[in-house]
Amino acid sequence: MNVLFVLAALLLGLMLAVGGETGLFSFLGMFLNVIVFLGMCYFLYQHANVYLTAFISCVLIACINFFFVNGWNQRTQSAFIGTLIVMVVVCLIVPYIVNKAYIQGFAAEETEELGHFTMLIDVNFSQLSLAVILVGMMGAVTDSALAVASAMTEVKEHHPTISQNELLSSGLRMGRDILGTTINTLFFAFFGSQLALIIWFKDLHYSFGQLLNSQLLVAELLTMLLTGMFAVLILPFTAWICAKRYTID
Incomplete structure (x- = not known):
């Protein structure tokens, strides 16, 4: 525990040294996001509507990341609008994808570990999968949206x-510049966090076909791919919104 406090203090010191006041608010915003996430878990445990609870929680997370940390201004407003659009798209298409991929619920590999727990869980796992994907994508989506909005603010x-079309073209070029790093960040974050799972599959001597049909692996890959798709989708949305808002006469 002492190590955690020391590392947290070092992180705070570095954020203050590099970011100043913004660094302090970023550090506090991280804890606020944790509180929002724990609140979401509590309401889901109390059988609140999964879709509504997840959507409201993600809106609060976006508000913290944009407005609490970076203030109320044109760039954070534009990034927030773009994020809301992507969240609505997620809520419309992800339930269909989850149902078609059959990734909801516990995988066969997890049944032994969960054998001494009750399976009578009064939660819709199809809806819960949407909440997992929606919350999981928020970091990458808000980061990409704010990066494009901030860069376009500097250009303006x-x-x-500058004309609206020129500003839009500039924003799209900036989006393409951060596209590769965003996807690679998600890619290596997935393989870094799932390294033990990959080794486990090797020890189980799964064939390639069994691997591709493993619910546990498919669920993780699907989450990564969907997060990547929406992190890419936010770039043109944010660029278009910024171009419209920044060039209003």
Whole structure:
């Protein structure tokens, strides 16, 4: 526990040294996000509507990441609008994908570990899968949205007479610049966190076909791929919104 406090203090010190006041608010925002996440878990445990609870929780997380940390301004407003659009798209298409992929519930590999627990869980796992994907994508989506919005704000400030089409083209170019790093971050985060799972599959001597049909692996890969898709989708949405808002006469 002492190590955790020391590391937390070092993180706070580095964030203050590099980011100043913004670094402090970022550090506090991290804890607020944890509180929101724990609150979501509590309401889900109390059998609240999964879709509504997850959506409201993600809106609160977006508000913390944008407005609490970076203030109420044009770039955070634009990034927030883009994030809301992507969240609505997620809520519309992810339930269909989850049902078709059959990834809801516990995988066969988990049944032995859960054998001494009751299986009478009064939760809709199809809906819970949407909540997992929605919350899991928020970090990458909000990061990409704010990166594009901030860059386009700088372009507009340095070129006040820039046209809407030119600003949009500039925003799309910036989006393409961060596209590779965003996807690679998600890719290595997945394989880093699932390294033990990959080794476990090797010890189980799964064939390639069994691997592709493993619910446990498919669920994790699907989450990573969907998160990547929405992190990419936020880029043109945010660029278009910023171009519209920044060039209003």
